[in-house]
Amino acid sequence: MSFFGLHFYCFVGICLMMFCGFCSGADPFAHFDLEFSYVTASPLGVPQQVIAVNRNFPGPTLNVTTNYNVVVNVKNNLDESLLLTWPGIEMRRGSWQDGVLGTNCPIPAHWNWTYQFQVKDQIGSYYYVPSINFQRAAGGFGGFIITNRKVIPLPFNTPDGDIVITIGDWYTQDHKDLRASLDAGKELGMPDGALINGKGPFKYNSSVPDGIEHETINVDPGKTYRIRVINVGVSTCLNFRIQSHNLLLAEAEGHYTSQQNYSSLDIHVGQSYSFLVTMDQNASSDYYIVASARFVNQSAEWQRVTGVAILHYSNSKGRASGPLPDPPNDGNDNSFAVNQAMSIRMNNTASGARPNPQGSFRYGSINVTDVYVLRNVPPITIDGKLRATYNGISFMNPNTPVGLADNYKLKGSYKLDFPNTPMNRPPTMDRSLINATYKGFVEIVLENNDTVVQSFHMDGYSFFVVGMAYGEWTENSRGSYNRWDAIARSTTQVFPGGWTAILVYLDNVGVWNLRTVNLDRWYLGQETYMRIIDAEDDDQKAEDAPPDNVLFCGALAHFQKPQRFSSASLSIQESLKLNVMIMVFAVIYMML
Structure with missing residues (x-):
């Protein structure tokens, strides 16, 4: 073998080792590509423009594990700026990836931008959502689940399945019209309904128009599922319940709870919970899943702000029928809601993301x-x-x-x-x-x-x-x-x-x-x-420097370069491979 060939293969070997080192480090990478765009949907029977993620409404659920480095390439195909925030994710050493206007410049329309952060010492049920321009009222949201490492035991038996349910109030008006109403000094008024996983209510009575698509959750009898419920709505608290089934509360926004049964639970805007639900009923029919408005007047108009999905046993013998399960009857009892909220306690014997209680x-x-x-x-x-x-x-x-x-x-x-x-x-x-x-x-x-x-x-x-x-x-x-x-x-x-x-x-x-x-x-x-x-200027604790791809705006807008090519179109593995190839070809060029 020639001197050049020997050195070339040695160099390629070194590059491959570097590449493998990147891919097999102690803290793995999880890579996601999210494209935000408008699609037409009719969740309440009225065609309207909604914000889809990867052409889906709601967007896909992102699943990672504790300590993972998360890389999210966002492609903004909207006609206005976009910022994505991650409520509940405790990003360390700085808020550069937080995705709100006080910390980040917006992603311009038709631009790509890559978020990168580490989910350290966390487990639980979260979500991602647009933070500006009232876009949350049009969609753009999805679940974000952090599972525990295998060496950390769950404080309950491993469920037979994991189900994510998004609930929320919904307006049939365009989000731009809603914010224009606020700009004009008007209140939003009552929502037009409530959605479960982006779909309208099952036709449980004649008040529900024909032709509305509803959500169906498929389960097997005798199994226990971890059902994660997230309120991604605009402003309405929703009471969540499943007909004839107990909700064993197990987790609230990343912290294991003392396990106790609820027949229903109020889930306020932005909150998330995990319930363990055992399919222990007979399958004579399907069952209702309900999310209905709370802390509003009980007029017939507000009754329409009720989301209804179907829990379908694999051996079910018929459709769900009859009245919906009742919400809490506490119209004259202010203490009920407070007592329910304060009954949610930390499980102090459970380990979280780390092996210490x-x-x-x-x-x-x-x-x-x-x-x-x-x-x-x-x-x-x-x-x-x-x-x-x-x-x-x-x-x-x-x-x-x-x-x-x-x-x-x-x-x-x-x-x-x-x-x-x-x-x-x-x-x-x-x-x-x-x-x-x-x-x-x-x-x-x-x-x-x-x-x-x-x-x-x-x-x-x-x-x-x-x-x-x-x-x-x-x-x-x-x-x-x-x-x-x-x-x-x-x-x-x-x-x-x-x-x-x-x-x-x-x-x-x-x-x-x-x-x-x-x-x-x-x-x-x-x-x-x-x-x-950190007033002590400790490098180990100080805030990180701005990321290499930081966006500039305001008084610093002149630093922003036009976007010509974005790594957002490449996965992290593809980017590393491309870098290795560039290095190899550069050395070949110099040696020729």
């Missing part, structure tokens, strides 16, 4: 370093515009995302003066952030002075839901806190005329969004951000 973090014995009270009121007019607020501030997203502004020493993009408590002053629109302390253990009290039940979400973290009640929160309310086994989650409900208290340890640097998940209130400015930096 989740309950080893004794949050109840840690001293609180900071207290924030966030109060909202019904939308009000500020400078001639209908706006929603926290503490009298309606948030305006900065033209340049906060992280980019910091990285490029850009002054004046935002302010760190968000008030810790409600202020006695006229409401205003502002770019005001919370200047939080890294490794602080904070208490956040959420006061809902609006007329509708709301969901509150915090990006980048799970928090402990320690208290909840109707009425006014006072210092004495802390005596009712659950300081032992409160559920940890990323989204909690706050009842109108009531409060919810959460505790959270701020160990994740970045700029993290705090918002109402109710899409109309969020769109109108009911949000802020918590800026958390």
Whole structure:
């Protein structure tokens, strides 16, 4: 063999070893391609434009395992900008992949962009969803499931199957028309219905029009399924139930719960749960799966906001018939909903993503370093515009995302003066952030002075839901806190005329969004951000630098290069192979 040939084969061998090393590292890669586009669908019998993912509505479920590196190539085939967010995913060392306007520039129409993040120390049921332009009201969402590593046991017998169900209220108006109504100072009004897995209700009575396609969940008798239910709707809490079947609650947004049976459970906007459901009924007929509106007046009009799917046993002998199973009868009992919410407790004996018990973090014995009270009121007019607020501030997203502004020493993009408590002053629109302390253990009290039940979400973290009640929160309310086994989650409900208290340890640097998940209130400015930096400048804990493919906008828009070719069209394996080939051909060229 010639000298050149020997060296060439040695070089190729080295390249192949490098390639194999990339592919077989300790933390594997999971790669997904998601194309967002418009399609015509008729989920409630009315043709309308919806946002599909890979031509499907809802989009595909993404399945990964704890510690996986997730690469999601997004192709935006919409006619407007897009951002994708991942509620509940606790991205570490920065919020560059969080997918909200305060941290990321939007993906322009007809562009590709690649998200890459690691799902460290997490398990559970999550979802992805558009975060801007009111697009969530048109779709673009799907499940995101993180399974435990095989070396970590489940706190229950391995189910015979895994089923993801998305539920949500739905409008037949185009999402652009809905946001135009809000821009014009109008309320959205009542939804036109509720969907289950993107489909309308089964014709359970004459009020349901003919020709609507419904969802069917196929099961086998005697088997137990893990049914993951996610409320991806606009603003309506939905009560979920399955006719004649118990719902054994097992997980809430990435944390195993004490297992207890429910006949039905309220699932608020943005929340997700896992139930273990055993198919222990006879198969004389199919069974109803129901998601119906809660905390609304019980007029006949609101009855239409009911999603109905079918649970079909493989040996079923007939169609489901008769009335739907009843929702909770608590019209005059405010305590029922609060007690149900607070009955959801952490399973302190279960391991999560790591082999140590989740309950080893004794949050109840840690001293609180900071207290924030966030109060909202019904939308009000500020400078001639209908706006929603926290503490009298309606948030305006900065033209340049906060992280980019910091990285490029850009002054004046935002302010760190968000008030810790409600202020006695006229409401205003502002770019005001919370200047939080890294490794602080904070208490956040959420006061809902609006007329509708709301969901509150915090990006980048799970928090402990320690208290909840109707009425006014006072210092004495802390005596009712659950300081032992409160559920940890990323989204909690706050009842109108009531409060919810959460505790959270701020160990994740970045700029993290705090918002109402109710899409109309969020769109109108009911949000802020918590800026958390490591003051010690520890490289192991500091926020990562911007990714190589970071998008620029605002005052930094001149840095953005036109997109000519995007790695989004290639899988991660194809990209690595292409890089190896380029290296090989470069060496051949130099040696010739």
